[in-house]
Amino acid sequence: xxxxxxxxxxxxxxxxxxxxxxxxxxxxxxxxxxxxxxxxxxxxxxxxxxxxxxxxxxxxxxxxxxxxxxxxxxxxxxxxxxxxxxxxxxxxxxxxxxxxxxxxxxxxxxxxxxxxxxxxxxxxxxxxxxxxxxxxxxxxxxxxxxxxxxxxxxxxxxxxxxxxxxxxxxxxxxxxxxxxxxxxxxxxxxxxxxxxxxxxxxxxxxxxxxxxxxxxxxxxxxxxxxxxxxxxxxxxxxxxxxxxxxxxxxxxxxxxxxxxxxxxxxxxxxxxxxxxxxxxxxxxxxxxxxxxxxxxxxxxxxxxxxxxxxxxxxxx
Amino acid sequence: xxxxxxxxxxxxxxxxxxxxxxxxxxxxxxxxxxxxxxxxxxxxxxxxxxxxxxxxxxxxxxxxxxxxxxxxxxxxxxxxxxxxxxxxxxxxxxxxxxxxxxxxxxxxxxxxxxxxxxxxxxxxxxxxxxxxxxxxxxxxxxxxxxxxxxxxxxxxxxxxxxxxxxxxxxxxxxxxxxxxxxxxxxxxxxxxxxxxxxxxxxxxxxxxxxxxxxxxxxxxxxxxxxxxxxxxxxxxxxxxxxxxxxxxxxxxxxxxxxxxxxxxxxxxxxxxxxxxxxxxxxxxxxxxxxxxxxxxxxxxxxxxxxxxxxxxxxxxxxxxxxxxxxxxxxxxxxxxxxxxxxxxxxxxxxxxxxxxxxxxxxxxxxxxxxxxxxxxxxxxxxxxxxxxxxxxxxxxxxxxxxxxxxxxxxxxxxxxxxxxxxxxxxxxxxxxxxxxxxxxx
Numbered sequence: 001x002x003x004x005x006x007x008x009x010x011x012x013x014x015x016x017x018x019x020x021x022x023x024x025x026x027x028x029x030x031x032x033x034x035x036x037x038x039x040x041x042x043x044x045x046x047x048x049x050x051x052x053x054x055x056x057x058x059x060x061x062x063x064x065x066x067x068x069x070x071x072x073x074x075x076x077x078x079x080x081x082x083x084x085x086x087x088x089x090x091x092x093x094x095x096x097x098x099x100x101x102x103x104x105x106x107x108x109x110x111x112x113x114x115x116x117x118x119x120x121x122x123x124x125x126x127x128x129x130x131x132x133x134x135x136x137x138x139x140x141x142x143x144x145x146x147x148x149x150x151x152x153x154x155x156x157x158x159x160x161x162x163x164x165x166x167x168x169x170x171x172x173x174x175x176x177x178x179x180x181x182x183x184x185x186x187x188x189x190x191x192x193x194x195x196x197x198x199x200x201x202x203x204x205x206x207x208x209x210x211x212x213x214x215x216x217x218x219x220x221x222x223x224x225x226x227x228x229x230x231x232x233x234x235x236x237x238x239x240x241x242x243x244x245x246x247x248x249x250x251x252x253x254x255x256x257x258x259x260x261x262x263x264x265x266x267x268x269x270x271x272x273x274x275x276x277x278x279x280x281x282x283x284x285x286x287x288x289x290x291x292x293x294x295x296x297x298x299x300x301x302x303x304x305x306x307x308x309x310x311x312x313x314x315x316x
Numbered sequence: 317x318x319x320x321x322x323x324x325x326x327x328x329x330x331x332x333x334x335x336x337x338x339x340x341x342x343x344x345x346x347x348x349x350x351x352x353x354x355x356x357x358x359x360x361x362x363x364x365x366x367x368x369x370x371x372x373x374x375x376x377x378x379x380x381x382x383x384x385x386x387x388x389x390x391x392x393x394x395x396x397x398x399x400x401x402x403x404x405x406x407x408x409x410x411x412x413x414x415x416x417x418x419x420x421x422x423x424x425x426x427x428x429x430x431x432x433x434x435x436x437x438x439x440x441x442x443x444x445x446x447x448x449x450x451x452x453x454x455x456x457x458x459x460x461x462x463x464x465x466x467x468x469x470x471x472x473x474x475x476x477x478x479x480x481x482x483x484x485x486x487x488x489x490x491x492x493x494x495x496x497x498x499x500x501x502x503x504x505x506x507x508x509x510x511x512x513x514x515x516x517x518x519x520x521x522x523x524x525x526x527x528x529x530x531x532x533x534x535x536x537x538x539x540x541x542x543x544x545x546x547x548x549x550x551x552x553x554x555x556x557x558x559x560x561x562x563x564x565x566x567x568x569x570x571x572x573x574x575x576x577x578x579x580x581x582x583x584x585x586x587x588x589x590x591x592x593x594x595x596x597x598x599x600x601x602x603x604x605x606x607x608x609x610x611x612x613x614x615x616x617x618x619x620x621x622x623x624x625x626x627x628x629x630x631x632x633x634x635x636x637x638x639x640x641x642x643x644x645x646x647x648x649x650x651x652x653x654x655x656x657x658x659x660x661x662x663x664x665x666x667x668x669x670x671x672x673x674x675x676x677x678x679x680x681x682x683x684x685x686x687x688x689x690x691x692x693x694x695x696x697x698x699x700x701x702x703x704x705x706x707x708x709x710x711x712x713x714x715x716x717x718x719x720x721x722x723x724x725x726x727x728x729x730x731x732x733x734x735x736x737x738x739x740x741x742x743x744x745x746x747x748x749x750x751x752x753x754x755x756x757x
Contacts (some may be wrong), residue, residue, distance in 0.1 A: 061430065061431075061715050062409040062412060062413060062430045062431055063409065063412035063413055063430060063431025063432075063433070063434045064431065064433065064434075076753055079749075080750070080753065081746065081749070081750075082723075082750065145574075146571075146579075146582075147569075147570055147571020147572075147574060147575075147579075148569070148571060148579075148582065148583050148586065148588055149582065149586070164570070165570065165571070167570050167571050167573075167574070168574070169519075169571070169573075169574030170519075170570065170571045170572070170573035170574040171573075172737075175574065255519070255520075255574065256519065256520035256576065257520060258519040258520045258573065258574060258731075259518075259519060259573035259574055259731060259735075260573070260728055260731045260732055260735070260737060261728060271406075272722060272723060273719075273722075273723065275405065275406040275409055276402075276405055276406075276722035276723075277718065277719035277720075277721075277722030277723050277754075278409065278430040278715055278718050278719055278722065279715070279719055279754075280413075
């Protein structure tokens with residue numbers, strides 16, 4: 001005869017019951033699952049950002065501890081003509097390059113959204129400037145703009161349109177437009193391909209209905225395409241403005257901020273003061289000074305381009 | 317720590333100093349009999365060297381070969397990486413800040429003064445080398461010493477001289493290269509008239525632009541700071557220098573405002589300019605080229621030290637190569653032993669020959685390498701450290717001088733005056749305002 005083996009009921013410890021209850025709680029679980037991401041954000045985003053702000057309030061040189069100096073760095077920068085020139089350059093560079101990238105990118109996206117032969121190949125080609133490493137494209141532009149060896153000047157002279165080489169990077173305004181052209185060339189694919197993805201989500205039935213109602217192509221664009229696309233435009237332009245405002249590589253490789261600081265952006269000036277010049281505190285203060293401009297750009301994108309009523313096709 | 321007997325070394329050094337006193341700048345200097353008693357490298361030591369990127373491949377190959385020879389003799393592994401001058405600076409700064417990175421950095425100018433308290437003490441090694449090789453040139457001491465302590469080991473200078481085309485100089489009416497400012501300006505005007513003008517970088521070119529503008533400033537008696545680090549750049553001497561530079565600029569080829577350190581090399585080798593300020597790399601490339609056109613340029617070019625201005629003494633600014641190590645290195649003995657080995661004349665001679673005289677000696681005893689005299693065109697480069705002033709002149713090297721250089725204050729001042737963006741006086745005032753932000757009392 002076999003006796004039934006009855007399991008002995010052991011009492012569950014309180015801590016295990018607590019864990020069990022917590023594991024069943026969606027809020028607690030959600031919090032726990034977010035912890036790794038939060039740790040990464042804190043470590044790699046919040047801490048460097050906080051450290052940057054702190055450094056901006058100190059006179060820290062390279063390789064030695066600094067002292068808290070309050071707003072001294074900012075007061076000193078306010079009296080620095082090169083800093084204000086860099087602020088102007090950065091604003092001009094960002095505004096002009098972003099507008100050009102937007103309009104040219106949108107135009108390109110609209111073209112690529114049509115039925116074209118070799119559409120896939122064309123889309124791949126459009127992406128090329130974005131795929132090439134920035135430094136490589138910057139070096140290519142540096143050659144294109146070379147005062148003695150520029151292919152552009154050479155070609156224009158060969159065609160009899162010019163008699164001497166263009167001083168692309170030696171004149172302050174030539175240099176500003178030259179680096180903007182390089183930035184636009186590099187930035188258009190990002191805008192074009194992202195907007196193209198947005199265009200393809202628009203239902204053709206909207207256009208068909210509008211066409212039946214007698215809408216012109218401009219009306220179809222203004223009342224259908226643009227409002228439906230505006231959330232994507234907001235995101236794309238926010239990123240585009242941020243990336244343009246904080247551009248470093250193109251300027252550093254092409255002009256180093258010259259001539260006479262005419263192309264110095266806040267990012268390149270920050271690097272020059274902090275690393276080349278050894279004044280980490282002042283370099284950090286310049287970087288900190290970029291934040292209000294960046295916030296303004298983000299707020300403009302979100303509140304300017306995401307107006308609900310406008311998206312729904314009516315005027316504000 | 318090294319076990320060098322300072323007394324013995326100084327005793328021998330006295331003999332060397334005597335020799336140096338008798339003929340410090342003579343090319344042939346007797347080697348003093350000094351013993352190096354530094355500690356042996358740590359067992360299993362492995363060191364990483366980050367040095368300036370080569371302009372002449374044979375120079376780098378020879379440097380690596382010397383390093384390999386050291387490894388074979390001592391068992392210490394040596395890894396050599398090379399980066400552009402401008403890229404070494406941020407890496408050196410980061411290494412100093414985080415306390416990790418290369419064991420040895422071969423960088424430029426006053427970088428070690430930015431983080432001097434993080435560096436390995438080189439005093440005994442530098443004193444040993446100075447005693448053995450006839451004493452360091454004064455400028456080498458300025459760049460190597462902080463107070464009485466050596467924080468860096470001067471490697472020399474990528475000597476900058478005036479590179480000129482002989483035929484164009486003659487076409488401009490000169491048989492010899494002018495030694496004074498009036499003659500020099502006349503030459504530049506003549507070169508332009510001859511159709512092959514001068515070209516000097518006036519963009520943010522660390523070596524070339526800083527080189528000629530500082531020479532011009534100092535030649536007229538202008539300077540950024542006085543002996544007590546007071547900013548004195550806004551002076552009549554500076555204005556005179558800027559007015560002179562403006563006349564020079566009018567004779568330059570177009571586009572120099574955007575030139576970087578390699579632009580003048582390209583233009584000279586492309587036969588577009590006939591005069592520029594550069595190291596020996598242009599000549600070396602042209603001379604060793606398989607292309608007849610470039611070899612013809614080499615045959616038709618020569619070098620000269622910078623003319624002397626109203627101050628009456630040489631006022632050159634050179635790109636000094638400074639080697640330093642960090643206190644964080646795990647192998648300080650291996651580092652010192654490696655540097656000693658590389659700085660010994662046996663290795664230097666091989667390396668200098670391979671580089672065709674790319675690095676001007678910081679020690680007079682290195683001068684007797686035949687490379688400096690076998691081809692007379694290289695001789696001007698040998699002596700550049702005799703004629704150079706430091707970038708903190710006439711004050712002290714440190715954070716402020718490094719920042720003023722890093723911010724291109726002097727280059728921008730000349731660019732503003734030369735292009736007419738500012739009057740000479742206005743450019744000097746702006747430079748003073750910018751410099752005062754760093755030279756705070």
